[in-house]
Every structure is written in structure tokens, then in C-alpha cells.
Amino acid sequence: MGGDPFGRAIRDFYHDDQSEPLLQFDGEESEEHPIEQFYFEPFTSQGDEGWIETHLQGPLLDVGAGAGRDALYFQDRFETVALEVSQHLVTLMNEREVADARHGDMFALPEQFDANRFESALVRGTQLSLAKSMRGIEEFLVDLAEVTTPTATAVVDSYDPTDERVSDLLGYRDDSTPGLAFRLTTFEYEGDVSETLLFRLFSPERLRDAAAETAWSVDELRRSSESAYYMAVLQKE
Template sequence: MTDPFGRAIRDVHRGEQSEPLWTVDGDERLEHPIERFYFVERDDEVYETLDADGLATPLLDLGAGAGRDVLRFQERYDGEAVGLEPSAHLVETMRERGVDRAVEGDMFALRESFGRDRFRGVYAHGTQLGLARPPHRLRAFLADLAFVTDADAVAVLDNYDPGADGASDLLGWRPDPTPGTGYRVMHFEYEGDVGETLLFRPFTPDVLRDACVGSAWTVDGIRYSNDHHYEAVLHKE
């Protein structure tokens, strides 16, 4: 399977990028801001907020990209921080950048990569949670997340809120009559290499709360970074 997304980010890390990485939906395309999204350091207050949420090691960074956050977790916490990525190119990039533990794997098949009670903290930044497509796959993800975390675990997960005004401006946005959910369809292109079509189902915090009913998780907090992007803080019940 081709991987233009991971290959382009790896090339930026190595100073070998020859063309832009494009985010594409039909005839519409936008240059993906690789440097800003994956390499520019985030403010300390971002990590201070995560400290206050109770993130602790062993910590799993889902969709860790080039390792920007997991590298900071290594510096910040006394313990193991693991970066998980389905892209072999990005796993290679994380290792080259100094991530101690970079694992190739699928965040929606966590039991294939990790054993029971493996982690105390889980972090996901990049709205990959929308690929869970609620309700069935989201509940399955929450169950797997519970399996690989211990009884005192904290998870901080992000997504887009399809009910917010700014969400409809995202490339690939589609209307959805289902309350609390949306559609986003897109793919990546790099150097003529076309990636698989990605179908996101962004959902509101209330949809996440409903999915947690009967699971090991409860949503203890929601914070918005803008009108349509939010982080949810989950604790084990």
C-alpha cells in the first residue's frame, strides 16, 4: 500500500522533500502544512494542561506522527512514552528523531500490539478518532483502550465538532443528517503517489459521552482550542 503521507513527512525530516504534500477532495486540494503540524514545537502550556489532566507513564501516543509530542513526553515524565503509527515511514522518522519506543501498529487494533494494563496514560492529537465511525467502531475502540490501560488510566482524545460553524469549512466536508455526526472524505498525494481514501466521521462530545455508557470510561472534561476542535479527557470508572 502506498503511503504518501508518511513518506512526505519523513522527507521533510531528512531535508529531502521535493514537492508539497497535498490534501485532496475531488478537484479541491490544499498543501498540507507539514512543518507546522509535525515539527514546530507546541507551547509549554499545552503540556502543562496535560499534566493537570493526569497524564502519566507508561504513556501511549496514538498517531504520533513525527514524534513531536512523544519526544516532549519523554523529557517531561519519568517513565516510558510509546509512539504508535501505522506508517513504517513515520516509525522510522520517530526513531531517527530520538523516540525511544516507536511502534508500527493500528490504533483501532490495540490488542494486536499491546497487552492488558500496559499503559497509565493515552494521548491522541490529530483527530484520528473520527476514523472510528461511531457508534459500533467507537465502542470497540474504547473497549480496546480499556484493555491496554490500567485501572487509574487517563486518556486525552481530540476530534472535530460537526455542529460547530467552522467544521463545514474543512476540506472534504460532507453534510450528515445523523444528529451529532458529520462526514469528511479526503486523501493525500505526494510526488504522484495517491493514498487511500480516508472517511472520517467527526462527532460531538455528546456522541462520545453516549459511547462511553456501559464502558470502562467516563468523559470528565471537554475543552475547545477553536470553535470546532476539542479535546476530551476520559478517566476509568
């Protein structure tokens, strides 16, 4: 399971074996990735997370499930499948007793799940931005539509390039196309460096444009008061 400093650092943190910070960097700039805050603080039914919960029902697909933080909460309420590309994190989810943790690719959903399998999906942690392009986002939404029911909902998130605070993000890259930007980031742990991740940041209007080419529409938005981050509820049309 080598070559995955991100997943390995999070698993080491859980076992109290983390020897160095997990660094997130872009060129000469770097910052420590907040593992405890992002992956181990319990999901609550208050605030933003309470809002998320009102839009989800089972069976639920948790895409990019990380250490299983959200899956552990929702599996006590309805069937939850946690999908994660990092084998280190799948192993960790099993250790934490996530009921159904699967190693897989979020950009190949129809190859992994039956049609109409899920009633909702949670794509949290700006995972959708890893589609790298607007065409890639459309293709993911088409695939997600295939493995969800005709009445399904999905909660996705991104950073809004039209918000002036977006430039505070480490690795931010401007784009001349309105409503779009990029973000480049790399992780390092114990001298092991990940591949550089390319995120395609998109505004709510750009998300609406992408969804319009699929079975989904943007039903509701929730914006952060502290940053350019936002969440969107998608509903099957």
C-alpha cells in the first residue's frame, strides 16, 4: 500500500503512530493538513451537517469516504456504502467498523454498482472537482444518475471562483473563463510525495450548466460565511 502518503498519514494518526505532519503544498508554499478536524471530529446533526442530513436517505453512497466519518454516522440510520480510492483508508474504515467500505473509483460508478442502487449520494470534500474539467463533471453526473433512483438526491461541494476569498486557497490558479478556476495541490508525509492533484473549481452557475446536460438539477445551495466554499443539493428532474 505504498505511494499513498495521504491515506497512510491519516491511518497513522488514528493509531497514534503519526511521526510527521501531513503537508499540503504548492511550490514553495505549504501548510499542515488538519487531519483530526477533517476526518475524525464526529458528524453532528447541527448547522451545515444538519442541513446535509435533511437531504439524504438510504441507501446512501458516500463518495470519497475518507476515514469513514460520515459513513459511521449515516450507517446507524440507513444502509450506507462508503467508496474510497485509498486502500489505506478502506483498511482504516474497516478497522473503525464501517459496515460496507469499498475500494473503488468514483469516476467508474456504473462498473461498480447496479442501476438504481442508491436513493442519495454524498460527494463531500470537493471530490467532484477532481473531474478536472466541466466535461468530466458532466460525465460523473451522468454516471451518478445511472446508479441512483429516479427520485434520488445528491449533495456535492466546491469552492466558488466568483467569490474573492477563493484566492486564499493554497494552490489556487485563476482562469479567464467566468465562474471557473483550478487548484493544484500535492501531499507529503515522511518524505513520500503524492502525485499532484488537479481540481477544477466551479461556481454554482457553472454547476447548473453542467447539471443541465444530465438528469440532475441544482435544487438548493448553502454557502459558507467564512470562505468561498459552498454545498449544493442536486435533484433528479
